[in-house]
Amino acid sequence: MKLYSTLTRGKRDFEPAGDAVTMYVCGITASNSSHVGHALSSIVFDVLHRYLEFRGYEVRRVQNFTDVDDKIITRANDEGLSSEEVAEKYIEEFFKDMDDLNVQRATVHPRATQEIPGILKMIQGLIEKGNAYPATDESGSVYFRVDSDDAYGKLSGRTVEELLEGVRNEIEPGKEAPPDFALWKASRPGEPAWDSPWGQGRPGWHIECSAMALEYLGETIDIHGGGLDLVFPHHENELTQSESYTGNKPFARFWMHNGLLRLDGAKMSKSLGNLVTVRDALEGNSADAIRMYILTSHYRSPLLYDEDNIHTQERAARRLRQAATAESDGSSGESVNPAPFRERYVEAMEDDLNTPQALAAIFDLAHEINRGRDAGHDLTDAQAEMRSLAGVLGLTLAEPEASEDGLSDADVEARLASRTEARTNRDFAAADAIRDELIEAGIAIEDGAGGTIWSRV
Ligand SMILES: [Zn+2]
Ligand SMILES: [Zn+2]
Incomplete structure (x- = not known):
């Protein structure tokens, strides 16, 4: 199987380094309802997980929750809740949304606030190795020293000049140099805080992923995934933290990034800010239709949110469902052979998860099943194969619940x-x-x- 890696900017053969495939996917910050962009990323890596299992691999997938963060604190103040209550509410909502989209749970869903000892150990180690330093203004924060890693910028392809460009106007008194980033943030009164050798504070966003990947998957992971918007600074920083701390390269053998969801300005009626929530999308659309809408585009391409397209996929999903349940009297004595369609499907998926082509193979199989029904062929094997291949894409081919008016x-x-x-x-x-x-x-x-x-x- 070939997968594209952002780090090497090309496709190459994928094999896990050990017995099981180890995969780390950056999860949500639990400060708000999940939007369709989160669904896109979750569905892409859910399909990758399912396909690797279909190929016979054992998969260990870790997806974190950032449950302490500035946005969560702001939301907590707005809603008169504690940070924990806000995070708990949106984590619960996330699981419900993903269940409804038929996204399987990861092997482990760790939370930043429950990983503080591992995070502190890593920060301490980075200071000892000269890769990090307590803030020069004695604020109690700790920063990563970007200058300590000559290879910094290799994932995003940014030069030091470009990095400086991005942070030119940022004046942070405790930093040695502008590109340095926080590993530990000193807390202000009233904010959630943990004890540390540098005073009360909370972890920075990037360090939590390095610490959790190390804790649950080890020093080198097979696949690191996330949205394209995470390449810089999040993944660049994660990479330098992990490789600097363990001395083990590479931290991730494959860096996979999904393209981002874009919104058409004219179609934001049900939006939350400028985002369509998963709840909104699931209102009147089945999970199969939403998944098909996402999977008819290659995962590395950007995707335009389009309600009409989702409705079109609803009709397409119905065509698959009808083929999967078609009945034949078997009078011809022949049967529909699914093998060529399975072959095309596998070939497509082996090529960096080409789900549009894989779906096309399923539709052609559905067409063949319908012809076989008309000709009186036996459909049993073909229908079983179709359900199996669709299942790897997370499609249930189940009839959506009847509408409110009760019409199935x-x-x-x-x-x-x-x-x-x-x-x-x-x-x-x-x-x-x-x-x-x-x-x-x-x-x-x-x-x-x-x-x-x-x-x-
Ligand atoms: Zn992350
Ligand atoms: Zn609709």
Whole structure:
């Protein structure tokens, strides 16, 4: 299997270094509801995890929660809650959202606040090695000395000049040099704080991931994942912290970054700030449709949030579902052979997780199943294979729950069949009555050359 690594800027063969694949994926900061961008990243690495298991690997995936941070503190003050309460609320919500999107839990979901001893040990070690220093103004913060790592910038490809450009106006009195970043932040009164050799404070964002990766996966991990927006500074800093501390290179053998979700300014009606929440997206759309919408684009490409596209995927999901449940009398004595489709699917997934091509192979198999049904072929193997391949993409092919008006997909199909029959019999009053009933129930109908297409609105 070939995977692209941001560090080497190319695809190469992937094999785990040890018995199990070790994967670290940066998780959310629990300060807000998860948005579709989080869903995108979670779904991409969920599919990678599932595919590696499909190939027979054991996978150990760690995804953290940043549960102490400036944004959480601000939100806690706004809502009159404690930081812990805010973090707990959004972690719970995250799990619910991911369950509803059929994203499997990671092997471990560690939280920064529960990893303080490991974090302190790492900061202490970095100071001893000359890679970090307590703030020069004795504030009680600790900074990483970027100058101590000649290779700093290798992941993001930034030069020291570019780094200085980004922090030119930043005046932080305790730093030796502007690009240095905080490993430990001295706390102000009333903020969550832990004891440390440098006084009361809390961990910086970057150090928590280095400490958790080391704690749960060891000095070298096979795959480090996250969104493209994390390459700099988060992953660049994680990399230098980990390699400086352990002396073991590389920290991560493959750095995988998913492209980012973009919003079309015109379609932000249900947005939270400028973000569409997972809750919003799941309202009226099935998890299968959302996953298919995300997976019809390659994971490294940017993705435009598009409700219409998700609705289109809803119809596509229904086509797969219908093929998966199609019944044949088997009268021909032949059967539909899924092997060529599986081969195409695997070939696509082996090429840096080419899910658009993998999905195309599943659709072609669905088409073949429908033809086989018409020809009276046995569909058993083909349908089992289709469910298995779709399952690796996290698609359940289950019928979505009935709408609020109680019309299941089958109900809608049955009414549409009656309507077609009424029209054939030129009983237009009956046909219109059925159409009105469906519209009333939130079902949009479009009559075209290829028959009637419907969707939930
Ligand atoms: Zn991280
Ligand atoms: Zn909608």
